[in-house]
Amino acid sequence: MTSAAPAREDLFAHARQIADAVLLEGYVLYPYRASAAKNRMRWQFGVLVPPKWPGAASEHSLQRTECLLEPRGNPALHAQVRFLHAQRRTVQRARADGTYETVDALELPDRVVRPWDEGVTEQVDLAVEVSRLTGDGVRLPFALPVHEESEPLHDGGRLVGRQLRRRERVAGELHLTATELDGPCRVLRLTATVRNTGDWSGDGDADREAALPHALLSAHLLLGVTSGAFLSLTDPPQWASGAAATCRNAHTWPVLAGADGNARTVLSSPIILEDHPRIAPESPGALYDATEIDEILALRTAALTDEEKREARGTDDRAAAVIDLADSMPPEVLERLHGAVRALREVTGAAPPPASPRAAAAPPDPFDGGTGGAPWWDPAADAAVDPVRDRVLVDGTPVGAGSRVALRPGPRRTDAQDLFLHGRTAVVEAVLHDVDGGVHLAVTVDGDPGADIRREQGRFLYFQPDELAPLAAVEDT
Template sequence: MNRFDAVQQIADALLFEGYVLYPYRASDGKNRVRWQFGVLMPPDYCVVDPSERGWSQTECLLDGDAAVLSVRVRFLQAQRRTVLDADEVEVASLQTDQATYLPWDEAVVRTVDLRADLTELPQLVPFRIPGGTETEAVGTAGFLRRTRLPVTGTVALTIKPLPGPYGAARLRIRVENNTPDSSSERVGALRQALIAHHVLVAAEGCRFLSLLEPPEWATAYAAGCDNVGLYPVLAGDLLLSSPIILYDHPRIAPESQGDLFDATEIDEILSLRAMTLTDDEKREVRGTDQRAAELLARVDSMPPELMDRLHGTIRYLRKVTEPEPPPPDTPWWDPGNDSTVSPETDTVLVGGVAVGNGSRVRLRPGIRRADAQDMFLTGRLGTVVAVLSDVDGETHVAVALDGEEGEIQRAHGRYLYFSPDELEPLVGAG
């Protein structure tokens, strides 16, 4: 097994972050301005637009200055896909029974691997990713032609032993795009860029130190590391230098069923949204990109029990040793079966009136809040469902509104919550 396989899933999530966003169609505006993370542009374009970067630098700490490194640089190489009719004439779109194809920039995963002995650094390793053209027949309807432009670059490794008795060293990895003669337009320059690039490093004979939580003796060393465009974190015994700042030892949520290309979103929301696409929209999704087509097929065929897993979990409540499960009839709010706590029977005094489950109230929110939605609730009537206390000893009253809204709230078990002084008891009601 390759040592980098252990972090492949999180590395792929970085590689395809923002690759194609909901609604996953090439025609949608958000999918016309793409690839914002980890992009290294050709040097000519960086002169045209100095806000773009053509190189990145990773600096990390090694506990020991004698080791063999395995370095892997991963990125996407863009390829332009044009649409041709049956006569191989370029057209704006191509229709089949299952998909609608539009011109689109796809991407191919590229990897640059190298090994180096720390005693042999500095080292400069050039690489070249060739271009090419491929044509794919789409049944008898037409063709898809994919064109890639060559990309060249370098990976530079240097090591600097650090002063002091600890035997630590600072490793620098500089990745640079030096592709010549690129386009002066961003869309064109992206076709010769290193897109979503990141760096994986394994070390034999020493260990990496965290820059986020270094040992006390290495705090000053960590503060002296200069990272540009990427930031390194620990990933098991490996180092992952990412264009998106992560915590040490990042991982994909075990509930996730596959990439949705937007790790800042929630899988459940995006999956449900994808299910709502119309048949015509789904045809375009299938024709936009093979990865989008696979996403759609996975979501459309997801069994209910897998969808239920996406609904949510509270990880910080989990323990290394799972406790004995409570009896089936033990309520969530009373795991110890403590009879002194009972939200459904407890009451709170409001204006001298005991308010509890079943009490009718008029809402007077906003006394201690600044929520603009409160104006829509002022004066509304509802029924108290429960009286609860938080860990700070504050009392909160759960209320279901009158009418259809309240019926929906009761069906889902999700209510509106108010402090006691935001309620006006309806004396004699309830």
């Protein structure tokens, strides 16, 4: 007896929470006003422009995702392309003669309306049997027509203006192929290419602002398999590490995104994520700025002046929702944002001996106790620890200050700055031990013009032993 294959909505229900955050990352930033300088340069992630536009050389017209799929039987693959379609909004004031004039702002009792590019969510779906993806694969072209609409603006019952909205034609294609790889298990390398196929060129002199209505914005891809599992490219099983290394991704990165750790769903995003990303359960709603924390944004937004809130409400429905969220957030919800404990670590062992009455009479001095005046967290407080002379075994080789190593940032590190250093060589400056027993190696990267300054200031890059590969043992100088 076999169970029914899960529907596409079931496959993507959990991943879409993360996909929505990717879709709207940076959509509108605090203070959520169209006139704010930081909201004038928009759409920084996943922008796929028409290939005939001359500026396409500085942007991209396609995304390429390659990942590994371990199918069971002949499952169906569900693919979902998601992006924003820029809807350009023009504001006009009504004249006494019944005509309209375009203006930079129109003040209403509850809001200030300005020109703005609204983001309309678009979605393209494809379901296909995996067996059909070999060879030339499957292509799904799609096109969105020009759309125009007008919305009257009233002050009380009096017509004072209107908003004109226009979406330009956007065309694209999803191309899916699969190649079976040699190995101990049946594994397919799945390739998914999302491209802008529009023919808009802008007459040769159009700038980025003119190209955006013809682009796919914040484009990303969801993939789900009804039977089988995707393999992590960040931390693949050892038997598949060679195959994972052959995958080539361009302008996007696939991560496992199934609920409860299952591997039937992948999110390929223009923003670097880790496998199985999650939305913090304390988050009360979208604030569109992942570089800040919700608590700070909520407090700052609530503290905006009434005039600033009027303009934010006129900027966009999403911006207006942020203002309403901040104004209506109860204290208990705000308190939850102040901090959260994600995990607890059990500490076992013999209890410390009871303090003598004399010792209890005065609090301990962190700069006392035979440490030579150093606080307890300073390496000088422990004679058994010496960052310059200590060594740690890496692949059986003692590594310490002066050793040369190759950098191999591991799956725990998803910061782009670390990933950019993959394969670079470096010199170990110190071996450091933290209070939890962890070991960290401070390094300076070969060819870094600021290495001498880093040494003088003691500002290094830090990696754990399993993120390094020794090149040669170098004696201390």
